[in-house]
Amino acid sequence: MQIFPTDWRTAMVLVAHPDDVEYGMAAAVDRWTGEGRTVSYLLATSGEAGIEGMAPKVAGPLREQEQRRSADRVGVADVAFLGFPDSRLRTTDQLRTAIAAAVADRRPELVLVGYFGAEWAPDVPNQSDHMEFGRAAVQALDSTEYRLFEQAVQPDHLVDVEGHTDAAIRSLAEHHEYLSVLDPQTPVWQQAEKQVLMSCPERAELDGHRGVGFRLLTPGRPAGGEVLGQVGRD
Numbered sequence: 001m002q003i004f005p006t007d008w009r010t011a012m013v014l015v016a017h018p019d020d021v022e023y024g025m026a027a028a029v030d031r032w033t034g035e036g037r038t039v040s041y042l043l044a045t046s047g048e049a050g051i052e053g054m055a056p057k058v059a060g061p062l063r064e065q066e067q068r069r070s071a072d073r074v075g076v077a078d079v080a081f082l083g084f085p086d087s088r089l090r091t092t093d094q095l096r097t098a099i100a101a102a103v104a105d106r107r108p109e110l111v112l113v114g115y116f117g118a119e120w121a122p123d124v125p126n127q128s129d130h131m132e133f134g135r136a137a138v139q140a141l142d143s144t145e146y147r148l149f150e151q152a153v154q155p156d157h158l159v160d161v162e163g164h165t166d167a168a169i170r171s172l173a174e175h176h177e178y179l180s181v182l183d184p185q186t187p188v189w190q191q192a193e194k195q196v197l198m199s200c201p202e203r204a205e206l207d208g209h210r211g212v213g214f215r216l217l218t219p220g221r222p223a224g225g226e227v228l229g230q231v232g233r234d
């Protein structure tokens, strides 16, 4: 297990839906932006199919708004939506091209993609959109160019997020309408707290601090064009 690299200034987070970043990764984002790094979000869809009983044309703009507020809570100002259809994502040329163009536009030193493995845990399958999107993102990006990490169930890199879970909870709680329809019985704050603490468990490797785990997919190269050596410790 390695400590997540710190030799970078700009990163881009790529996910399928509004709220995908907020299940864990946002705590790391809060740490990074607090250190003066710039992080931007790219979302394939506006999550318009995600609120039961609400028409997509109402839900889409609402969820974009919730996502922007959520990003703001952890210091992210640049939030872009590609407008692909929620719950019907496919690994197509069109999606790959759109991802590649958005990333090339910003030229981040680091790219992070949401978890796209088949299962979160035994018999807890991942969503098709997450899997299709993650595959498209990996295929869209030149592996010699971009240093790419996936948020991981079985990580090889950890970010110490002690002191950043409150910001992550506030960030997830901004998906207020979404969460209150998802589980009307449980207050939104309580749902957010439970999810964030679950996705940022205490880690023995971090002396019991809470951590977010990532897996290195491709090492890429830094902005200067030099191929990276070993990914160092803090």
Ligand SMILES: [Zn+2]
Pocket (backbone or CB within 6 Å): 016, 017, 019, 020, 127, 130
């Ligand atoms: Zn999602």
